[in-house]
Amino acid sequence: xxxxxxxxxxxxxxxxxxxxxxxxxxxxxxxxxxxxxxxxxxxxxxxxxxxxxxxxxxxxxxxxxxxxxxxxxxxxxxxxxxxxxxxxxxxxxxxxxxxxxxxxxxxxxxxxxxxxxxxxxxxxxxxxxxxxxxxxxxxxxxxxxxxxxxxxxxxxxxxxxxxxxxxxxxxxxxxxxxxxxxxxxxxxxxxxxxxxxxxxxxxxxxxxxxxxxxxxxxxxxxxxxxxxxxxxxxx
Amino acid sequence: xxxxxxxxxxxxxxxxxxxxxxxxxxxxxxxxxxxxxxxxxxxxxxxxxxxxxxxxxxxxxxxxxxxxxxxxxxxxxxxxxxxxxxxxxxxxxxxxxxxxxxxxxxxxxxxxxxxxxxxxxxxxxxxxxxxxxxxxxxxxxxxxxxxxxxxxxxxxxxxxxxxxxxxxxxxxxxxxxxxxxxxxxxxxxxxxxxxxxxxxxxxxxxxxxxxxxxxxxxxxxxxxxxxxxxxxxxx
DNA sequence: GAGTGGTCTAGACCACAGG
DNA sequence: CTGTGGTCTAGACCACTCT
Numbered sequence: 001x002x003x004x005x006x007x008x009x010x011x012x013x014x015x016x017x018x019x020x021x022x023x024x025x026x027x028x029x030x031x032x033x034x035x036x037x038x039x040x041x042x043x044x045x046x047x048x049x050x051x052x053x054x055x056x057x058x059x060x061x062x063x064x065x066x067x068x069x070x071x072x073x074x075x076x077x078x079x080x081x082x083x084x085x086x087x088x089x090x091x092x093x094x095x096x097x098x099x100x101x102x103x104x105x106x107x108x109x110x111x112x113x114x115x116x117x118x119x120x121x122x123x124x125x126x127x128x129x130x131x132x133x134x135x136x137x138x139x140x141x142x143x144x145x146x147x148x149x150x151x152x153x154x155x156x157x158x159x160x161x162x163x164x165x166x167x168x169x170x171x172x173x174x175x176x177x178x179x180x181x182x183x184x185x186x187x188x189x190x191x192x193x194x195x196x197x198x199x200x201x202x203x204x205x206x207x208x209x210x211x212x213x214x215x216x217x218x219x220x221x222x223x224x225x226x227x228x229x230x231x232x233x234x235x
Numbered sequence: 236x237x238x239x240x241x242x243x244x245x246x247x248x249x250x251x252x253x254x255x256x257x258x259x260x261x262x263x264x265x266x267x268x269x270x271x272x273x274x275x276x277x278x279x280x281x282x283x284x285x286x287x288x289x290x291x292x293x294x295x296x297x298x299x300x301x302x303x304x305x306x307x308x309x310x311x312x313x314x315x316x317x318x319x320x321x322x323x324x325x326x327x328x329x330x331x332x333x334x335x336x337x338x339x340x341x342x343x344x345x346x347x348x349x350x351x352x353x354x355x356x357x358x359x360x361x362x363x364x365x366x367x368x369x370x371x372x373x374x375x376x377x378x379x380x381x382x383x384x385x386x387x388x389x390x391x392x393x394x395x396x397x398x399x400x401x402x403x404x405x406x407x408x409x410x411x412x413x414x415x416x417x418x419x420x421x422x423x424x425x426x427x428x429x430x431x432x433x434x435x436x437x438x439x440x441x442x443x444x445x446x447x448x449x450x451x452x453x454x455x456x457x458x459x460x461x462x463x464x465x466x467x468x469x470x
Numbered sequence: 471g472a473g474t475g476g477t478c479t480a481g482a483c484c485a486c487a488g489g
Numbered sequence: 490c491t492g493t494g495g496t497c498t499a500g501a502c503c504a505c506t507c508t
Contacts, residue, residue, distance in 0.1 A: 002496065026474060037498045039274075042475085050285075055405065055444040059474050059505035063444045065406075077467040170290065171300075171466045178413060178433055178456035195430045196456060198413055209290040209298045221413035221431060228463075231406045237477065261493060272479045277494090294486035294493050 004043040007034050011044060015053055015064055024054060024062040052229035077172050077204065080126060080136070081156040089128060095153045096188065097123040100142065110203070110214035111141050118142040122153055125188050132190045133223040137216040144212040168207035175201045176226065185218055198224040239278040242269050246279060250288055250299055259289060259297040287464035315361060315371070316391035324363060330388045331423065332358040335377065345438070345449035346376050353377040357388055360423050367425045368458040372451040379447040403442035410436045411461065420453055433459040 007030075014020050025033065030041045045062060048054045054062045084091040101107075101121050108115045119142050126134035138157070140148065145161065152160035161167045181189075181197045189197075197218045204213040242265075249255050260268065265276045280297060283289045289297045319326040336342075336356050343350045354377050361369035373392070375383065380396065387395035396402045416424075416432050424432075432453045439448040 004496080028474080037500095038475095039499090040497060043496085045475095052406070052408070055440070055442075056475070057443050057506090058476070059507080060443075061474065065444065077465050169467045171287070171464065173287070174463045174465065176411070176461040176463075178431065178459055196413065205290070207290075208292050208295075209300065224413055226411040226461075228409045228411075229406065230409065232404045239477080263493080272481095273494095274480090275478060278477085280494095291494070292487090293495070294488080296493065 007044040079158040133220040135218040170207040242279040314393040368455040370453040405442040
C-alpha cells in the first residue's frame with residue numbers, strides 16, 4: 001500500500017472517530033506526524049477532498065464536512081452485495097437466466113463487440129424484505145470473462161472478477177432514466193401498481209480501458225434513491 | 236490561470252479536435268512540449284482522468300476514453316442556464332414566486348439555520364419546447380445572499396452569485412428519488428398524465444464550506460436523464 | 471508578520487509493459 | 490533492455506487569512 005493511501009485511510013478513521021472535530025491539523029503538522037513530505041500529505045488530502053470528507057480553504061486549513069448518512073447510494077461503482085452489506089439490509093438474489101449466447105445487434109452495440117461474438121447473458125432478481133424490487137440484466141464479454149460460474153452470479157460477480165480472475169475494475173459510464181415497465185418487469189417484479197421503473201444503464205471498464213460489462217438495472221421507483229457528492233467545475 | 240489548468244484545457248481541446256486519437260504523448264514528451272515539470276503535467280492528467288477523458292495504464296500510457304454525448308447531465312454542479320446553453324436547447328424560465336420569508340422548521344433544517352432566520356424563497360418553472368416540465372423550489376440563506384434581484388432569478392442565479400457577489404460555489408450533496416406529484420406539481424407543470432416526478436434535492440456549499448442554498452428540482456419523468464462518470468474505489 | 475494552503479520544480483527510485 | 494507511469498522528496502515562491 002502506498003504511503004499517501006495509508007495516510008488517507010488513517011485520516012478517514014480519525015474523522016470517523018471524531019478525533020478531529022472541525023478541522024484537520026495543518027499540512028505542515030501532518031507532514032511531521034506522518035513523517036512524509038508536504039506533497040505526499042497533499043495527495044492524501046486531495047483524495048479526502050474528492051470523496052467529500054474535507055473542504056480546503058486557502059489561508060485557513062482543511063474543514064471537515066459532515067457527511068449525511070447514505071441510504072441507497074448508486075454513486076460510484078459498487079456491487080449489489082457490497083451496497084447491501086454496507087447498509088446492513090437483508091437481501092437475496094435469484095438467478096433467472098445464465099447462458100452463453102452470440103451477441104445480436106443491440107447487445108453487440110452495448111458491449112462494443114461484433115455481432116455474433118460470444119457473450120454471457122444474465123438475468124437476476126433482487127429481493128429486499130421479501131419484495132422483488134430490482135431486475136438486473138447483464139451482458140459480459142466472454143473474451144474477457146471466459147467462465148462465469150452460477151455460484152458467482154448468486155453471490156457477487158465483482159468479487160469473482162477481482163478475486164478469482166484478478167481483473168481490475170476501474171470506471172463506468174452510467175445513465176439513469178425513468179421508463180414504463182416492460183412485460184418482463186411486470187412478470188418478474190412485485191410492481192404493486194407502480195407505473196414506472198427507474199433504469200440505470202452502465203458500461204463498466206477495466207483498468208486497461210477494455211469494456212467488459214453492460215448492465216441494465218431496473219428498480220421499482222419507491223425503492224430507488226441515489227445520493228451523490230459533486231464538486232463544481234469552474235471555467 | 237494556473238499552468239496545469241491551462242495544460243488541462245489545451246489537452247481537452249486536442250482530444251476534442253482529434254489531434255490525438257487513441258493515446259496521449261508520454262508524460263516526458265508532454266513536459267517538454269509544455270515546458271513544465273513532470274509533476275505539473277501529472278496534475279493536468281489527474282484532472283483529465285477525474286473528468287473521464289483518459290484512462291492511465293501503468294507502463295503503457297494514457298488512453299483516450301470516447302465520451303458518449305450527454306443529453307441531460309445533472310452530474311456535477313451546473314446551472315440550468317449553463318446546461319441548456321451547452322445542449323443548445325431552447326428553454327425559458329418563469330419566476331412564480333420570489334419573496335423574503337422567515338424560515339419554518341422544515342426550511343431551517345434544509346439550510347442548517349435557526350427557525351425564524353431570514354431567507355429567500357423562490358419558485359420557478361422551466362419550459363422546454365413549449366412544455367412546462369421542471370419545477371424548481373429554492374431556499375437561499377439571506378445572511379449570505381443579501382439581495383436577490385428578480386433579473387438574476389430569470390437569468391441565472393449562479394452567474395449573479397459568482398459574477399456580481401463574488402461568491403465561490405464549491406460542492407453539493409444531492410439526492411435523487413422518484414415520487415408522486417403534489418397538487419403544486421399538477422398545477423404548475425404540464426404533467427400529461429404522467430404519474431410520477433423525479434425529485435433532485437441538493438444542498439449547495441461555498442468554497443468556505445458554508446451552506447447557502449437548498450434546491451428541490453422536480454422533473455417530469457420523460458424529460459429526465461442523468462449521466463454520470465464514476466471510478467471504482469478500492470479498499 | 472506569522473501561519474496557512476496553492477503551485478511548480480528537479481531529481482530520485484520503483485513497478486510494469488513490450489520488444 | 491528501454492520507455493512508460495507511480496511515488497516520494499526537499500525546497501522554493503506565491504496568495505490568502507488572521508491578528
